[in-house]
Amino acid sequence: MSDATEQVAGVEAQRLVAFSSDPQGGNPAGVVLDASGLTDAEMLRIAADIGYSETAFLFPRGERAHDVRFFSPKAEVAFCGHATIATSVALAERDGTGPFDLHTRAGLVSVDTQVDDSGRHTATLTSVPTSVSDVDPAVLDEALAALGWTRDDLDPDLPPSVAFGGNDHLVLAVSTRAKLAALSYDFDRLGKLMADQDWATLQLVWRESPELFHARDPFPPGGVVEDAATGAAAAAFGGYLKHRGLITPPARFRIHQGFDMGRPSILDVEISEAHDQIRVTGTATRIKR
Secondary structure, eight states: OOTTOEEETTEEEEEEEESOSSTTSSEEEEEESOOTTOOHHHHHHHHHHHOSSOEEEEEEEETTEEEEEEEOSSOEESOOHHHHHHHHHHHHHHHOSEEEEEEETTEEEEEEEEEOTTSOEEEEEEOSOOEEEOOOHHHHHHHHHHHTOOGGGBOTTSOOEEEESSSEEEEEEBSOHHHHHTOOOOHHHHHHHHHHHTEEEEEEEEEEETTEEEEEEEEGGGTEEEESOOHHHHHHHHHHHHHTTOSOSSEEEEEEESGGGTOOEEEEEEEOSSOSOEEEEEEEEEOOO
16 A cells, blocks of 8 residues: 555545645545445445545546446445546546546546646546526525525526536526625525535625636535535536527636645646537646645
C-alpha cells in the first residue's frame, strides 16, 4: 500500500478533492480503484466510514475501462460528477493520461485526462445526453418554501426547470448574488421533497455574466447540507441552458461553487452544437492525512 492509499474496512481507498488544486477547497471524494468482490452493503459501509458525500467504487472491465458505482453515506447514486473527476485523476496518475471509459448506472461516461500547463492532472468528463423538463407549480412552491424564497427572488430570464445530466436537479436562478450568499434552508423539509421528486441536488445559481455563474447545491439526500462542487449538476445545467435556448452553442462557461462555504471550486463547462452531451473539466488533488 502506497502513501496515497489507506485501509478502510480492509479495502485500499484514496481521498481526493475535485475541482480544486488546494486540498482545502473543492469537493472531497473517496475512490476505491479496485472494488472487486465487494457487496452493496460493504460499499455503503465503506462510503459511510470515509464520510464524504460520495465514494466511487471501480470494477475493472478491460483496458482503460471500468464499471463505476457511487455511494453516499446513505445510499447509492446513479452518477456523481466530482467523484468521477477525482477517480479519473487517480487513474491517470496510476495508468497514465489519456481516455477512460467509465460505465455508470446512468450510462457510459467518457473521460479525457491530461496534464495542464502548471503540471496538474485534469479530467474532462462527457456526460450522458442531457434533457430538461418543466416543474410542477405546486412542487416549485414547496421547494421555494423550504428555501425561504419567493418567486420574486427568482431571475425571470432563467426559468425554473428540472435538468438531467445523469441525475435530476432542480435549477433555480436568483436575481441577486446576495440572495444566493444568504442561503439558509429547512433541511428536513427540502430533503423530503427531493426524495419524493428523486432530485440529486438543487442547482441554485446566480448569473454574473454569460461566461460566469455562481452556484450552491443543497444535498440532503446524501446527508450533506451543501455540496462544494457538483459535476453532474454542472453538466445538467449546461444542458438546461442549451435546451432552453439560453446560450448559443458552441459555448463555454465557468461555474464558481463552494465559495460561500469556504471550499472554492472551479468547474469549466463546454456545450456542443452537435449533440446534447456536456463536457465538464476540473482538476483534483490528494488529501493528506
